[in-house]
Amino acid sequence: MRSGRARLSPFPEGWYFVATRETLESKKLIQRTWMGENIVAWSDSEGRLSVAESVCPHLGSDLGPEAGGRVVDGRLVCPFHGFEYDTTGQCVATPNAPPPATARLRAFETREILGLVFAWWGIGGRGPQWDLPEAPQAGADWTALDTWTARFPGHPQETTENSVDLGHLRYVHGYDAVNRVGGLSIDGAYLRSCFDFRRTRTIAGIRSVFDVSAVTHVHGLGYSYVEVHEHSIDMDTRLWVLATPIDGRLIEMTLFSQLRRLERPKRPIAGMRFLPARLRSRLMNKIMISRQKRDVLQDVVIWGRKSYRPRPRLCASDGEIGPYRRYCEQFYPEGALETE
Ligand code: FES
Ligand SMILES: [Fe+2]
Structure with missing residues (x-):
């Protein structure tokens, strides 16, 4: 039933997470609902996706x-008549006759960043209008990626808005001393938002204060990459926050996190003093992702029940929600709003 209320069109254009390469290789063939589409994904022995x-x-x-x-x-x-498709989507063989040249799957353009596989979803089927960034430098000084996923009613514009909504960082997540660093920087499909905050945490029963600087790199509404630096320990974490619309109502949020090897923390970390650097880093990464998970679960309570306000009544301490909303418009070439 139509309520007549405006809502955000559920599938903004952009790059959206599909699966990890590891999952594709271990499962051989995966199927899922992604951007309202029923898709399959696989890779061949040369690693083509x-x-x-x-x-x-x-x-x-x-x-x-x-x-x-x-x-x-x-x-x-x-499974029906045995037509065979290569990774470009072209039919290259059938059991009893030459493959019809026109038999071609509708394939989506893909990109891979540190083993995370993304595909382009274009309005009206159009091809990529912009690209994802280069993969950040990886190597032995970074831990493996830890991951966590949740599914809930929501929209990637609303979840990404969190990165500029400084008011909720204090109110929902209880961060202290939240301060924007510099202005929002926007260049085409890229948006950068930087802020500092303080967080008090209890690890192994001991209260510690963390002073954090976060730089959020947003590349469309499906890909946010956050560089987090904690000053008192001198700890660097990378966090990917990947929001993927499923069916027009639910979205899937997948977090990936990795931590730069903690060789010599500036101050001892409660309960981890005597652990070797490798183990300490792995454990700390698990703690970091579990904190992120807690933050997301706090947000989900709000996200899952909120309505989109096209004209929000903002206050002076809200951060830069207005410029963020204007940045988002480019992902809806046919207009952002539709009637429920
Ligand atoms: S439906 Fe005939 S080969 Fe796929
Ligand atoms: Fe949040």
């Missing part, structure tokens, strides 16, 4: 594993 609509252009079979779709020698084989 494919994300495509899960419909066979021959006679319309579903291609997912439950329907019997499988990957053989890097090709996706349809």
Whole structure:
């Protein structure tokens, strides 16, 4: 039933997380609902990736594993008549006849950053209008990625708005001394927001104060990358906050976190003093992601129940929600609002 209320169009254009390469390689073929689309994803033995609509252009079979779709020698084989598709989506073989040149899956452009696989979702099927950033430098001084995922009713514009909504950092998450550092910087699809804050935490029963600087790099509404520096320990964390619309109502938020190896913390960390650097870093990364998870769960209580206010009545301490909203407009070339 239509309520006549304006809501944000649920699938803004951009790059959205699909899965990790590790998951694709271990499961061989995955299927999911992503941006309101039924998709499959796989990779071949050379590591080429494919994300495509899960419909066979021959006679319309579903291609997912439950329907019997499988990957053989890097090709996706349809369960209905055995047409075979390479990772570009082209049909390259059928069991009894030459492959029709026009048999081609509807494939989505992909990008990979440190083993995280993204695909482009364009309005009206148009191709990428901008790119994701280069992968940050990785190496032995960074821990492996830890991850956590939640599904809830929400919208990627509303969740990304958190990075400029300084008021909620104090009120919902209880951060102290929240201060914006510099202005919001916006360049096309890229937005950067920097702020400092203080957080009091209890680790192993001991209260510690953390002074944090965060730099959030937003590349569209599906990809936020946050560099977090904690000053008193001298600890660097990287956090990816990836919001992916599922079906027009639910979104999936996936966090990935990694921590720069803590060789010589500036001050001892409660309960971790005598641990080797490697173990200390891994443990600290787990603590960091569990804190992020707690923050997200606090936000979900609000996100899952809020309405979109196209004309919010802002106050002076809100941060830069207005410029953020204008930045977001580019992701809706056909208009941001629709009627429920
Ligand atoms: S429907 Fe896929 S091969 Fe016929
Ligand atoms: Fe938040």
